[in-house]
Amino acid sequence: MSERLRIENLYKVFAKDPTEALQILRGGGTKDSVFGKLGQVVGLDGVSLSVPSGAMYMIMGLSGSGKSTLARCVNRLNEPSAGRILLDGQDIVPLSEKALREVRRTRMSMVFQHFALLPNKRVIENVEFGLKLRGVAPAQRRKRAEEILSVVGLARWGYHLPHELSGGMRQRVGLARALATDADILIMDEAFSALDPLIRTEMQDELLRLQRTLNKTILFITHDFQEALKLGTRIAIMSEGKLVREGTPQSIVLEPGSDYVAAFTREVDRARLFDAHSVMKAPTVLWRGPNGIVVGGAGGGLLLDQQEHVVAGLGEAQIATLKQTGELPAGRGPYLCVPEGARLVDVARSYRSDHAMGVVDDSGKLVGLLGAEQILARIANLPSPGEAA
Amino acid sequence: MIKADDLAIFPVDQWIQDGVRWLALNLRPLFQAIKWPVESLLGFNDWVLHAIPFPVMLLLIGLIAWRSAGRGVAAFSVVSLVVIAMLGVWTEAMTTLSLITTAIVFCAVIGIPIGILCARSDRVWNVVRPILDIMQTTPTFVYLVPVVMLFGVGTVPGEVAVVTAAVPPLIRFTNLGIRMVEHEIVEAGLAFGADSRQLLWEIQLPLAIPSILGGLNQTVLTAMVMSVVVAMIGAEGLGLVVLQGLGRLDVGRAAIGGIAIVLLAMMLDRITQKLAETKRDQRTSLLQALMRFLRGSRREEITAPAPPEASRQAA
Numbered sequence: 001m002s003e004r005l006r007i008e009n010l011y012k013v014f015a016k017d018p019t020e021a022l023q024i025l026r027g028g029g030t031k032d033s034v035f036g037k038l039g040q041v042v043g044l045d046g047v048s049l050s051v052p053s054g055a056m057y058m059i060m061g062l063s064g065s066g067k068s069t070l071a072r073c074v075n076r077l078n079e080p081s082a083g084r085i086l087l088d089g090q091d092i093v094p095l096s097e098k099a100l101r102e103v104r105r106t107r108m109s110m111v112f113q114h115f116a117l118l119p120n121k122r123v124i125e126n127v128e129f130g131l132k133l134r135g136v137a138p139a140q141r142r143k144r145a146e147e148i149l150s151v152v153g154l155a156r157w158g159y160h161l162p163h164e165l166s167g168g169m170r171q172r173v174g175l176a177r178a179l180a181t182d183a184d185i186l187i188m189d190e191a192f193s194a195l196d197p198l199i200r201t202e203m204q205d206e207l208l209r210l211q212r213t214l215n216k217t218i219l220f221i222t223h224d225f226q227e228a229l230k231l232g233t234r235i236a237i238m239s240e241g242k243l244v245r246e247g248t249p250q251s252i253v254l255e256p257g258s259d260y261v262a263a264f265t266r267e268v269d270r271a272r273l274f275d276a277h278s279v280m281k282a283p284t285v286l287w288r289g290p291n292g293i294v295v296g297g298a299g300g301g302l303l304l305d306q307q308e309h310v311v312a313g314l315g316e317a318q319i320a321t322l323k324q325t326g327e328l329p330a331g332r333g334p335y336l337c338v339p340e341g342a343r344l345v346d347v348a349r350s351y352r353s354d355h356a357m358g359v360v361d362d363s364g365k366l367v368g369l370l371g372a373e374q375i376l377a378r379i380a381n382l383p384s385p386g387e388a389a
Numbered sequence: 390m391i392k393a394d395d396l397a398i399f400p401v402d403q404w405i406q407d408g409v410r411w412l413a414l415n416l417r418p419l420f421q422a423i424k425w426p427v428e429s430l431l432g433f434n435d436w437v438l439h440a441i442p443f444p445v446m447l448l449l450i451g452l453i454a455w456r457s458a459g460r461g462v463a464a465f466s467v468v469s470l471v472v473i474a475m476l477g478v479w480t481e482a483m484t485t486l487s488l489i490t491t492a493i494v495f496c497a498v499i500g501i502p503i504g505i506l507c508a509r510s511d512r513v514w515n516v517v518r519p520i521l522d523i524m525q526t527t528p529t530f531v532y533l534v535p536v537v538m539l540f541g542v543g544t545v546p547g548e549v550a551v552v553t554a555a556v557p558p559l560i561r562f563t564n565l566g567i568r569m570v571e572h573e574i575v576e577a578g579l580a581f582g583a584d585s586r587q588l589l590w591e592i593q594l595p596l597a598i599p600s601i602l603g604g605l606n607q608t609v610l611t612a613m614v615m616s617v618v619v620a621m622i623g624a625e626g627l628g629l630v631v632l633q634g635l636g637r638l639d640v641g642r643a644a645i646g647g648i649a650i651v652l653l654a655m656m657l658d659r660i661t662q663k664l665a666e667t668k669r670d671q672r673t674s675l676l677q678a679l680m681r682f683l684r685g686s687r688r689e690e691i692t693a694p695a696p697p698e699a700s701r702q703a704a
Binding site for chain 2: 075077101102103104105106108109110112113114116117118119120129130132133134177181187
């Protein structure tokens with residue numbers, strides 16, 4: 001995936017003249033030491049990250065961690081004090097107001113926590129808003145707004161006023177307004193935080209559904225780690241204005257790296273987060289013959305054809321015979337295969353103790369083996385049994 | 390022992406008098422230029438209001454009150470006007486009304502743009518704010534002195550005093566209304582690339598309309614008060630009735646003027662207050678306020694029911 005947005009050493013100090021504060025921060029000072037010495041609030045302290053195109057990039061942190069400041073620096077609602085923000089390689093920090101407006105009108109759009117809809121305008125006029133600012137002709141923008149409204153499931157509500165809609169529906173309008181401009185970067189600032197839990201789940205599913213077809217680069221700010229895990233392709237965790245951990249959801253839960261991050265990961269439902277690929281054992285070749293390969297590793301062995309597709313399972317006894325004689329034994333055991341993206345909870349459901357379990361990729365090729373120990377160890381947050389031994 | 394009066398060595402009164410006299414002499418064309426539009430519009434309004442026959446006027450004001458504020462206020466307005474007519478001060482009341490309607494126009498033309506400037510620049514607001522403070526704490530009749538010096542006596546200089554006294558609330562409310570527009574909505578405008586003109590016309594001004602109309606209500610009431618006070622510098626109208634009553638120790642005549650003033654003030658207050666009033670969450674644009682005015686406020690409440698819960702869930 002190509003890189004859409006890159007942030008390099010971004011600092012934000014809320015002060016008229018941040019020079020001194022920047023010196024302190026670059027010299028290893030913290031947010032607290034700057035506040036103690038100068039009374040200036042530090043929003044961002046040397047943040048660098050890279051957002052791939054088409055990513056659902058989650059910026060997660062508690063209040064005051066700088067997550068919103070970071071997102072608002074990207075469209076310069078907050079002016080960065082130092083650093084670079086590269087949008088497709090072009091630094092947007094030094095842009096003039098006019099050039100910045102153009103970027104805001106065409107490249108980025110934003111969804112707000114409290115929707116920020118115009119209460120005096122009808123839903124469809126709210127959706128048209130970005131296009132109107134850009135100067136699109138009325139008939140054309142009305143057509144576009146109607147299309148987008150039906151995408152978010154509000155086709156019948158275009159001529160109502162926002163206050164007649166429920167919270168979830170209002171945020172759909174907010175989302176539609178952001179999508180209408182065809183900007184490829186979407187900044188969602190705690191977009192679902194003001195919604196009640198059921199509606200929030202519904203909106204998360206809706207966003208995932210939309211993202212499959214739209215493939216936007218989404219910068220999603222949240223204080224909810226579960227939300228970050230559910231939606232994110234990558235997660236950046238912020239604390240005290242610094243980026244403390246960045247990675248895929250699975251890698252962060254697997255290796256929090258610090259107590260601060262570990263505190264979030266503790267309550268995570270690991271069975272639903274991790275997939276078969278993340279816990280499988282690499283296959284070791286036990287026997288290779290003219291008409292097949294026998295691999296083992298965990299939970300028995302599997303017989304593969306020349307294309308590395310699973311054709312049969314081998315029980316413990318047959319593996320033992322094979323190891324002794326060096327010949328392929330006659331008996332065959334049962335087996336089952338799971339796709340590598342299958343979540344552990346689903347893998348566990350299909351598990352049979354007497355079946356050898358293979359993990360296969362999209363084309364059906366074997367990529368690994370899986371036994372009960374691996375699944376249980378991951379769910380219980382223990383080191384993988386293979387690695388421990 | 391030093392006495393307080395010993396300190397009064399500076400002839401401040403003389404200085405001010407000299408200053409104002411200098412202004413009056415040297416800037417006469419300027420004050421004439423200010424006076425001209427006031428005189429023209431006031432003359433026109435006065436002529437129109439007096440030219441409309443009494444029953445037509447009754448119908449017109451009743452209709453305006455009904456459309457903008459509902460049946461109750463309309464009934465009250467019509468009854469008030471009839472009472473004013475019965476008191477025998479109809480002509481004077483129309484003169485006062487022309488003073489007020491003219492003041493509304495000038496206050497809107499002056500006050501709203503200044504209010505917008507104040508809201509968009511802290512520097513302007515820091516200059517304007519103390520001036521407004523002084524203007525609003527100064528007793529209204531104090532305005533009369535410089536007005537007489539610069540503009541002379543009569544109804545037109547009176548109108549200048551009325552406008553001067555009535556404009557501060559509108560500036561304040563316009564400024565406040567724009568500044569109080571929800572921060573997130575302004576940010577939304579910026580995030581979608583609004584320039585400062587679009588921000589003003591698409592977001593700030595429409596959302597400040599209720600507040601501006603509230604300011605207009607205050608302006609109307611202040612103009613009402615001032616239109617009475619300016620009787621002291623020879624302006625005609627209901628104030629003159631009261632003043633004449635006082636001068637002749639004619640309690641009856643003064644009371645008649647007073648009653649008419651109270652009725653007219655209440656009528657104007659109710660009508661303009663209802664214009665500014667909007668339901669929570671339902672802010673209106675100027676256009677919608679006008680539409681509501683044309684269609685009548687009561688009808689919209691009936692024709693715009695809340696969407697049914699069932700269809701809301703289905704969508």
